Amino acid sequence: MDSTELHFYQPSFSELERRYLLQALEGRYWGGGEWVARLEEALRLFYGREAVVVSSGTAALHIALTLLLGEAGGEVIVPTWTFTATASEIVHAGGVPVLADVDENLHLSPQTVEPLISPRTRGIIVMHYAGAPAPLKDLLDLCKRYNLWLLEDACHAIPSLYEGQLCGKFGTAAALSFHATKPIASGQGGAILFSDPELAKKARQLRQHGIRRNLEAPWDYEVETLGWNYMLSDFQAAVALAQLERLPETHQKRQNIARLYTSALQDLSHIRPYPFERFQSVSWHLYPVFWKGASAEQRDKLLRELRQKGIQLSLHYKPLHRHKAYSPYLRPTQRFPQAEHAYNEIFSLPLWADMTEEQAYKVIEALRIAIPA
Numbered sequence: 001m002d003s004t005e006l007h008f009y010q011p012s013f014s015e016l017e018r019r020y021l022l023q024a025l026e027g028r029y030w031g032g033g034e035w036v037a038r039l040e041e042a043l044r045l046f047y048g049r050e051a052v053v054v055s056s057g058t059a060a061l062h063i064a065l066t067l068l069l070g071e072a073g074g075e076v077i078v079p080t081w082t083f084t085a086t087a088s089e090i091v092h093a094g095g096v097p098v099l100a101d102v103d104e105n106l107h108l109s110p111q112t113v114e115p116l117i118s119p120r121t122r123g124i125i126v127m128h129y130a131g132a133p134a135p136l137k138d139l140l141d142l143c144k145r146y147n148l149w150l151l152e153d154a155c156h157a158i159p160s161l162y163e164g165q166l167c168g169k170f171g172t173a174a175a176l177s178f179h180a181t182k183p184i185a186s187g188q189g190g191a192i193l194f195s196d197p198e199l200a201k202k203a204r205q206l207r208q209h210g211i212r213r214n215l216e217a218p219w220d221y222e223v224e225t226l227g228w229n230y231m232l233s234d235f236q237a238a239v240a241l242a243q244l245e246r247l248p249e250t251h252q253k254r255q256n257i258a259r260l261y262t263s264a265l266q267d268l269s270h271i272r273p274y275p276f277e278r279f280q281s282v283s284w285h286l287y288p289v290f291w292k293g294a295s296a297e298q299r300d301k302l303l304r305e306l307r308q309k310g311i312q313l314s315l316h317y318k319p320l321h322r323h324k325a326y327s328p329y330l331r332p333t334q335r336f337p338q339a340e341h342a343y344n345e346i347f348s349l350p351l352w353a354d355m356t357e358e359q360a361y362k363v364i365e366a367l368r369i370a371i372p373a
């Protein structure tokens, strides 16, 4: 790609990221110490929940599910409309994913979940697609009725609000991602939020090999349980902390571009934006749109054509039930009509905090030419 080409995403950073990163470089322990602790404290204050920082959103889901499922395993209901990590980590934690269709906002809903609940069901993972909050109240009511836990995959949802409260504060646990394209980005990174400090303590142990250090003799330790090396380095934590402190500014910038898209798309009769207006507050992680009446082949052709012209659009998602690795988890008569319908028409527009209005108009113009009215 040359410099005139428009990427799907570009990092946005300031003097603050630069300063914190250099300070971390001067630090005494690069492996994850002072800056990880600072980031955890900042997240704890932001969310009002215990925060355990880990090396990715995937690691966050893996640890959270390991704790929630325990030795017993069991089934976990998960939307087919999500990234693979939401469901793969159920398997890695010893459980069985049960894929559910989504509602017209591409979220799990009681209507899609309830028919899948069985005596083997242990919990539900809800994913706040594109940073638009899923119907948490209805899903929490359902969980209460069937004695299930709710895990929020809030990897898209920093800082989305549901009924005035941050997404990530509702489930028994929540997973956050600081992957390069997310609203808080540190290259790789993530965190788990818990209301129960005991679970947070266990998660801290699992992220470092299940080790408990002897504080009297720090060279000595006991491996109490088998864990992983899911620690974040201090460099990544320093960048994530700067990004968290700048979130009000970057969120506003993403919102400005998103509003520009929404207004400019009114002239494109074949394109319908994702219904963001139904939600009180969204993170603007993604800006998905639907090409009304299109087929997956037409959509793929469009994405290919625009890439050739130097404009990167993307697809979120090809639903999980369409992927080979999930075929063992499908039930014989299961259908996913809403996800299938959306899969034909959907694609995502480029969006990042420092995107210029000119770049956003360039995307709209390219669509106007490629999809004539």
Ligand SMILES: Cc1ncc(COP(=O)(O)O)c(C=O)c1O
Residues within 6 Å of the ligand: 056, 057, 058, 059, 082, 083, 085, 086, 127, 153, 155, 156, 176, 177, 178, 179, 188, 189, 190
């Ligand atoms: C919905 C969702 N869940 C989980 C993840 C995994 O996060 P990470 O890439 O930080 O492992 C992602 C990230 O891409 C995601 O979009």
